[in-house]
Amino acid sequence: MSHVPRISESEWEIMKIIWSSHPITAEQIAAKLPSDIEWSEQTVRTFITRLLKKKAIGFNKEGRSYHYYPLVSEKECVRAESQSFLQRVFGGATNLMMTNFLEDAALSEKEIEELQRILKEKKGHTQDKSSGDQG
Amino acid sequence: MSHVPRISESEWEIMKIIWSSHPITAEQIAAKLPSDIEWSEQTVRTFITRLLKKKAIGFNKEGRSYHYYPLVSEKECVRAESQSFLQRVFGGATNLMMTNFLEDAALSEKEIEELQRILKEKKGHTQDKSSGDQG
DNA sequence: GGTTTAAAATTACAAATGTAGATTTAGTTT
DNA sequence: AAACTAAATCTACATTTGTAATTTTAAACC
Structure with a gap:
């Protein structure tokens, strides 16, 4: 419940990785990106920060790094995105x-x-x- | 063919109307917007201008106003958008x-x-x- | 042909997004 | 405890998007 935040295309790449395996560090996320995506380490961290700000993910401090985990389920995001697509392109x-x-x-x-x-x-x-x- | 321009959510609303009936004037487009959309006349014209810049639509000058028509087909836009969605959300x-x-x-x-x-x-x-x- | 005026073109401005460099902070190591 | 250093935080900047007001242009009308 609660309404899912709007997740951009790039952020989706991050979310998919976090959903598929968490808790997970920024470095691990970067490593898991599909090879056709070439973002600098910093870019990955920026997207992570934005997802934190949007409350799409949370973290636990573990030593010097953060271990991220989803705050919104893949199911509800997929559903929201699907509805948006369905509405936009096929009028529902x-x-x-x-x-x-x-x-x-x-x-x-x-x-x-x-x-x-x-x-x-x-x-x-x-x-x-x-x-x-x-x- | 040729690659379809990226069409934003708001621009889709305009495109759907133009596809459904063209040539069409800005005023007519505004009139055909679903009632839950409340854009000023200027906003509609801004989106039209952006679609022109993106070569998604063209126009014929007719008296004092422009009559717009699509330069990209609904089919190819729907397809592009669908593929993008499919890729983003379901990994294809x-x-x-x-x-x-x-x-x-x-x-x-x-x-x-x-x-x-x-x-x-x-x-x-x-x-x-x-x-x-x-x- | 001058005036009116609607339509187009220009300008505006904040938020979101893509992309990352620079700086700070705080574990880790010696 | 000081130094090292990896990770986080802050800052940056161009582009796209949402949303429109203002200014210019040219068709229509008298």
């Missing part, structure tokens, strides 16, 4: 977005089957689309 | 994104059926991930 129409992605997507048999399974399950439940927000 | 894993959306989505029977139909078709074709772009 989930199925429109889905069909668009499917048009382009190169999915394996197995992946298609998984989606089919989920859809089947959803259909069974005959979902009611009223309340969207929970908290 | 389409099926992960799909399952995530499906978990949350409130879809009607009909919408589910449409997705099922598309998936079935895709499966039949046992699609290979060719089709052009993407690095």
